[in-house]
Amino acid sequence: MAHVVFDQAEQRELREAARDEFPESLALTYVLEDLASEGIDVNGCRDGDDIRAEKGLPELSGEAFEVA
Template identity: 60%
Template structure:
């Protein structure tokens, strides 16, 4: 598929936004900063429903669309 990367200006903007938006959650800011620096390998991305099922969460239905 592809590897999404950011140029140096975009990286800096993403880092600043992560720090500004998540000052109370340094772990989340760190993850977002890492994504800015390393990019995202789209070949390794997984579907949200696949992750839900792997964790034993119920399948979403129209009766319960917002479960977990």
């Protein structure tokens, strides 16, 4: 099982960056801080194509979407 773990200095830097970059989004800051402290299980990650297929969404065509 692949697992990325950050040392204490990296954890501190990641936490500080999360607080500085996303002060208006406490939920996002929490998630990033949690990733810093817990690490990342690379085997548990899925890419966007897998998630789209799981949700029954069509594949991306590579064309930009128009936003109204």
